[in-house]
Amino acid sequence: MKILSNILRKFLPDFLYQESIAPERRARYKKLWFLVISLISIVSLVPLIIMTVINIHQTQDIAETEIKQPLAMFAMNAKRSFEYNFEERKAALDFIIKERSFQELSDHRTLAEVFLNLKQSFGGFVDLGLIDSDGVQLAYAGPFDLENMNYADQDWYNEMRVRDSYISDVFLGYRNFPHFVIAVKHEKAGEGFYILRATLDIEFINRQIEHLDIGQADAFLINRDGVLQTHSIYYGEVNQKFYHEVPKFSRRAEVIDLVNDVGDSFMIGYAYIEQSPFVFLIAENVESLLQNWTTLRRDIITILIASVILIAVVTIWGTSSMVDKISEADTKHDQMVHNMEYTNKMASIGRLAAGVAHEINNPLAIINQKAGLFKDIVSVKDEFPEKSKYVKLLDSILQSVDRCSQVTHRFLGFAKRLDVQVTPINIEALLKEVLEFLGTESVQRGINIEFSIPDEIPEIESDKGQLQQVFLNIINNSFQAMDDGGSLTIAIGNSGMGFVDVNITDDGEGISEENLNHIFEPFYTSKKEGTGLGLSITYGIVKKLGGEIMVKSEVGVGTSFKVVLPIKLVETSFN
Amino acid sequence: MADFQVLIVDDELEFVTALVERLKIRGIRAEGALRADQAMVKLAMKTYDIILLDIKMPGMKLADTIERFNEIKPGVQIILVTGYGSSAEGEEGLKLGAVDLMAKPIKFDKLIQRMTELTLGKNG
Structure with a gap:
């Protein structure tokens, strides 16, 4: 039974078994598959069968x-x-x-x-x-x-x-x-x-x-x-x-x-x-x-059956691989379009955000200086009426400006920009430092952290501070998604082609598909608290460091982030 | 207090005037310029220790401006100021000899501290 289904599996097209293909698309492939098989079968089998029948009749008559x-x-x-x-x-x-x-x-x-x-x-x-x-x-x-x-x-x-x-x-x-x-x-x-x-x-x-x-x-x-x-x-x-x-x-x-x-x-x-x-x-x-004729008829029918089987096998196999190729091409094309759209979208959002942040930064700078000057004047003069009240109000304005600028600066990745320093980094050590930083939280909440590191992970060239920020953001996110006593797996792997990857998998609540589509966009957050900037900054940093970040998630099962980083940081990837 | 002269070059009038006044309150000699050519004239006529330069102003090429400043007054310390997070121009400016790049809105205390450091280094 199992052998039979295995053989069947080989003949039937892969798209029937791939869950990643949308049902309506699968239905379309199925239709195409049936259509091509039917057409080829009709075109090849009907004349063959008609010819055989005529042949049998003729030889019988003779x-x-x-x-x-x-x-x-x-x-x-x-x-x-x-x-x-x-x-x-x-x-x-x-x-x-x-x-x-x-x-x-x-x-x-x-x-x-x-x-x-x-x-x-x-x-x-x-x-x-x-x-x-x-x-x-x-x-x-x-x-x-x-x-x-x-x-x-x-x-x-x-x-x-x-x-x-x-x-x-x-x-x-x-x-x-x-x-x-x-x-x-x-x-x-x-x-x-x-x-x-x-x-x-x-x-x-x-x-x-x-x-x-x-x-x-x-x-x-x-x-x-x-x-x-x-x-x-x-x-x-x-x-x-x-x-x-x-x-x-x-x-x-x-x-x-x-x-x-x-x-x-x-x-x-x-x-x-x-x-x-x-x-x-x-x-x-x-x-x-009729013995001779019966033998002849048996031979003719045997040839017919053999031909039908051969044609069926070749037709089904050929059609299956053809439709599979189409399906693969479609998937690749979709993936490409999706990636391109996503990259474009993120770039647009980035430009928009940078533009907005810049336009806000200038007036913010004026507010900052004006309020500062106001405070200076109030502070300098001894006899200013209700001086302490004004100072308090002005401090409040300055603090608000400060908060605003924190947002715009984080947003622009400004601080990071100035701090870019390429050094050799041991990823394992870097991750352990990040975990140490978060150490008390994981211990208090009873979160189990497992490391999976093969021996042959090379040191990479990158910006240590920014990478710390990246992993801090991701692990922090994971912690927030997990219940107490959950478990977090951090696996480092060698992707080949001069890249290493870090997989951070939690068994938390998971992210819905709708949220997953927007997870790297700024100000998109499903949390009650949070700016929605964390992962967008993470995305920006990883891109800037010449890497890729991917996320997979299933609601109720957990979430997995994958960060792929180049072993050698090429200068041009900064811009 | 601090004994140095500052030229603030920025197209935002309000920003320049407020900053100039605040520096003056603290006994720092400060002047403003709204355009790069205006700043060059001032630089030619007076002595400044530090120039605070916005990297993006209408009709100004940052690289040319920094070069001209250095020609007019070799050794003048240029602090770049930007409202942008990331820009190739800022990086370029640093390469051409600007000493620092600060993000708007600048924390005033931090600015004073930085300028003091720079002038102390020069004097020391």
């Missing part, structure tokens, strides 16, 4: 035609052969009955002679008899003793009353072996008719079937009522019923499909043998016939 044609041909050949042979024998009998007189044929010896000649010339004859118009066999030549047999009540005899010739079904009869009858009639002028009746062994038919050379196929005869006239491999013995419906009459040879009761499918070629009750059938097992 295969069936290849089977049906020989079957029809066999049936047609058999039909001609049988018709010819029956006609030949009928013609022979017809010749005899016309050539010899009734008296001659009634004579045993003459009939026996004729029968012997007939047998030698044509073959297949078992016996020969002369029957008068009452149905009595007057003379008989053959292996049985059938003289004076009366056939008056038999079907064939009744048929003969209205017809000139007749070929019977195969039957066992008095002789008790499968045979059939060919009879011809001769009319005596004004004296009724007499019949020459010959019996033919079923072997005569079997020999003809053998001559067809039909190989493995099952060839046999049925009569028009569907009774087997010869042995059949698939359908049984003589006189058994052919359990399919008798095929429809046609003058030509036809081929039909039949399924037997155990589900085997047969293809049957058949032809009606005219002037006889027989229908010739040749049956072939379709499965064995």
